Amino acid sequence: MISSICKCGKIVALERKVCPYCGKTMNSVEHGNVAEILTYTKLFTVPEGFKSPIFLTLVKLENGAKLLCECKNENDLEIDRKGKVIFEKEKYYFVSTKK
Amino acid sequence: MAGVYISGIGITKFGKRKESLQTLMYESYAQATESQESNFDAVFVGCMNPDEFVGDSNFATLIVDHLGLYQTPSVRIDNAPASGSAAFEQAYFSIASGHYQKVLVLAGEKMSNLSTGETTRILSKLIDKYERSTGATMPALAALVTRRYMHDYGLSREELAQAAVKNHYNGTLNPYAQFQKEITIDDVLKSKMISDPLRLYDCASISDGACAAILTSKKTDVKVSGIGHATDFLSLQYRDSLTSFNATKIAAKRAYDMAKKSPKDIDVAEVHDAFTILEIVNPEDLGFFKPGEGAAALIDGKTGLSGDLPINTSGGLKARGHPVGATGLAQICEIVWQLRGEAGKRQVPANIGLCHNIGGFVNNNIVTILESC
Numbered sequence: 001m002i003s004s005i006c007k008c009g010k011i012v013a014l015e016r017k018v019c020p021y022c023g024k025t026m027n028s029v030e031h032g033n034v035a036e037i038l039t040y041t042k043l044f045t046v047p048e049g050f051k052s053p054i055f056l057t058l059v060k061l062e063n064g065a066k067l068l069c070e071c072k073n074e075n076d077l078e079i080d081r082k083g084k085v086i087f088e089k090e091k092y093y094f095v096s097t098k099k
Numbered sequence: 100m101a102g103v104y105i106s107g108i109g110i111t112k113f114g115k116r117k118e119s120l121q122t123l124m125y126e127s128y129a130q131a132t133e134s135q136e137s138n139f140d141a142v143f144v145g146c147m148n149p150d151e152f153v154g155d156s157n158f159a160t161l162i163v164d165h166l167g168l169y170q171t172p173s174v175r176i177d178n179a180p181a182s183g184s185a186a187f188e189q190a191y192f193s194i195a196s197g198h199y200q201k202v203l204v205l206a207g208e209k210m211s212n213l214s215t216g217e218t219t220r221i222l223s224k225l226i227d228k229y230e231r232s233t234g235a236t237m238p239a240l241a242a243l244v245t246r247r248y249m250h251d252y253g254l255s256r257e258e259l260a261q262a263a264v265k266n267h268y269n270g271t272l273n274p275y276a277q278f279q280k281e282i283t284i285d286d287v288l289k290s291k292m293i294s295d296p297l298r299l300y301d302c303a304s305i306s307d308g309a310c311a312a313i314l315t316s317k318k319t320d321v322k323v324s325g326i327g328h329a330t331d332f333l334s335l336q337y338r339d340s341l342t343s344f345n346a347t348k349i350a351a352k353r354a355y356d357m358a359k360k361s362p363k364d365i366d367v368a369e370v371h372d373a374f375t376i377l378e379i380v381n382p383e384d385l386g387f388f389k390p391g392e393g394a395a396a397l398i399d400g401k402t403g404l405s406g407d408l409p410i411n412t413s414g415g416l417k418a419r420g421h422p423v424g425a426t427g428l429a430q431i432c433e434i435v436w437q438l439r440g441e442a443g444k445r446q447v448p449a450n451i452g453l454c455h456n457i458g459g460f461v462n463n464n465i466v467t468i469l470e471s472c
Contacts, residue, residue, distance in 0.1 A: 013336055014229065020337050039250070039341060041242035042295040043234060047223045048216045050234040058243055058335065066336040068230045079250050091233070 001033045001085060003065045013067040033084040035059040035094055038066065040077040057094050059085065069094050100195045104319040105312055105469070107131035108432045111207075113308035113420030114277035120146070120153050120209040121165040123309035128166055128205060131311035139313075140199035142166075142173040145186030145206035146424040149175075151221050153209050162205060177424075179225050180373070181458030182206060183310065184427025184465040188326050190314050200316045206428035207309030218305050222423075225459045227334040238302050240335055240460045241374035242294035247341040248376060249296070252391040256296055260287035261397055262378035263300045266411050269404065270418025272445035273433075277306050277420030287375075301375040306420030310428035312435075318472070321438050324451075325358025325468035327351060333462055346464040347384035347455065354453070354466040355386075362386035365408065365468075366449035367437045369430035371457040372415040378402075381455055382410060385466070409447045412437060427456035431467060438471045 004026035005011045006019035012026070019026050040057040055071040069085060069092035071077055076096035083096040109130030111123050118126070124144075142163055149158045159173040178185035183206035193199045210218055223236050230240075248254055264284055270276035282300060290299040314323070329349035332338055339345070355361055362385060370385065372378040379393035387408055388396045396402055402410035413419045413433035416426055434452035436442040454467045 020332050020334075039243045039247040041239050041246060041297075042292075043236065043239045043242070044291075044295070045215070045219065045236065045238065045293045046234050047220045047236055049220075054234040054239075056233060056235060056239055056243065058341070068233055068235060068336055070233060079246070 001031055001061065002028050003031060003061065003063055005029050011063050011065045013061060013065040031063050033086065034062040035067070035083055035085045037077070037079055037081040037094065039079060040071065042074065042077070059094050061085065067092060101197050101316050102318065103191050103194045103323045104315050104317065105321045105323065105435055106315050106319050107133065107313040108435050109311040110275050110429060110432045111308050112275050113306050113422060115211045116209070116307040120149060120207055120309070121162055123209065123307065124162055124205045124207050124311070125166060127207070127309045127311040128203070131313055139168065139171055139201055139203040141193060141202045142168060142171055143186040143190040143202060143204045144173060144175045145182035145204070145428060146175055147177055147179055147182045147208055148221060152213065179458035179463055180423040181427055181456045181463050181465050182424040183429065184431070184454065184456035184467060185458070187312065187428055187431060187467065188328060188465055191323055191326055194314055194316050202314050204312045204314060204428060205309065206425045208422035208424035209307045210305045210422060211307050215305065230334055230336065236294065237460060238294040238297055238374065241376055242297045243335065244341055244380070245296055245376040248380065251342055254379065254394050256288065257284055258394045258398055259301065259375050259379070260284040262372065262375040263287050263417055265397065265403060266372060266378070266415040266417040269412055269445055270414025272443065273414050273419060276414040276418050277304055278414070278418045297374060303373045303416035303421035306422045308420060308422040308425045308429070310425050310432050312428060312431060320471060321435050322470050322472045323467065324470045325354040325360065327353025327357065327466045329353065329464060331462040333459065335460065343380065343390060344384050344461040344464070346462050347381060350464045350466040351385045354468050358468040358470070360451065360468060364451050365453045366451050367409050367412060367434065367447050368453040368455065369413060369415070369433050370410055370455045371426070372411060372417050373421060373457065378411070378415065385453065385455060404445060404447060412442060412445045412447060427454070427465065430454035430456060431469070434469050438469060
């Protein structure tokens with residue numbers, strides 16, 4: 001998992017050159033993929049080119065940055081659910097570590 | 100700075116219209132000018148995406164040509180669904196600076212000639228590219244906010260539905276509203292699921308419509324007292340809060356400071372209820388209610404027509420309809436009618452009114468304060 005970190009103290013998920021908070025140059029950092037669900041939705045009316053439904057979740061990564069991604073399993077959609085983010089077929093997914 | 104006042108205003112009926120966008124704009128223009136010949140120093144046109152919705156670009160030129168106002172300076176302003184209020188804002192500055200004395204603001208959109216899938220795709224382009232790549236739509240982002248708000252503040256699904264019920268009732272009293280029919284909480288809860296927990300009746304409609312306003316340096320009975328504008332991160336991932344929006348808070352503070360007013364001074368407000376959750380969050384961010392108390396204010400009737408602070412007397416985006424580029428100016432038209440005592444059956448007592456228009460997913464917001472004088 002890659003995030004971008006700025007001297008101003010802000011961290012954002014994924015690679016980004018310019019800090020959205022202060023405009024300074026950001027550096028990439030690698031970190032673990034532990035994550036927790038902040039919120040979620042089951043999206044039924046999807047844009048052209050997507051298959052319905054999409055299980056979307058906004059997760060908090062272990063470094064505090066947030067990431068919007070799909071959730072592999074509908075049953076994992078619960079606020080505060082803990083798990084990890086995996087990268088598969090060019091997409092990020094949340095998977096719960098709780099059975 | 101020169102004082103800026105509103106003289107004529109005009110609005111078309113919103114909804115599925117067969118006329119072209121320029122014909123709709125002409126209709127609102129004729130109403131604003133009362134079909135009298137008018138000369139304007141400039142024309143400001145708020146329209147989000149005529150290129151994709153109707154297949155026309157260079158729309159600022161097209162419209163002055165269509166209205167017979169050729170040679171008049173004209174510019175189109177795209178500020179996402181805050182294009183109408185952004186055009187109004189730029190028109191305001193052009194007079195406040197002393198450069199112009201009388202300008203025309205037009206705002207509109209024609210969306211209904213495309214399929215829902217195509218329209219959803221166009222509107223999804225308002226979202227950050229990475230977030231869009233997940234399939235996220237505007238209703239999906241609103242649903243993420245709704246889910247978190249329900250979790251943090253105990254908002255129930257039924258309470259949320261009341262926002263749509265209230266605004267549909269107001270819409271029945273507005274002859275220009277797209278929807279003229281009352282709905283029940285049950286209707287909302289049984290409507291098609293769009294993005295859980297948001298259903299069809301939680302979302303503003305796809306609509307066509309246009310509005311016009313004439314701004315002038317000559318004193319009239321309605322003054323523009325404050326305009327505040329602020330942006331937030333394009334991406335939801337960067338926002339500090341999921342239940343409150345900084346762009347609204349900052350824009351509101353700037354508008355209140357400029358107008359030398361506070362939230363307590365506002366008698367009536369039009370807020371950008373593109374989704375029912377926004378009817379609850381926006382009034383909190385505008386300082387009318389404390390965080391978490393927006394739903395109680397709605398349920399207790401404080402924001403109803405006979406409440407202390409009527410909100411969306413026009414029916415809001417939900418019932419008036421949401422032709423994206425038109426909405427900001429439609430809000431201004433409603434507040435002008437309220438201040439002039441011309442709002443018919445939905446009239447409320449008002450001397451000071453506020454409009455809150457959102458661009459993108461609550462990240463380019465404009466707050467405008469109007470005052471009787």
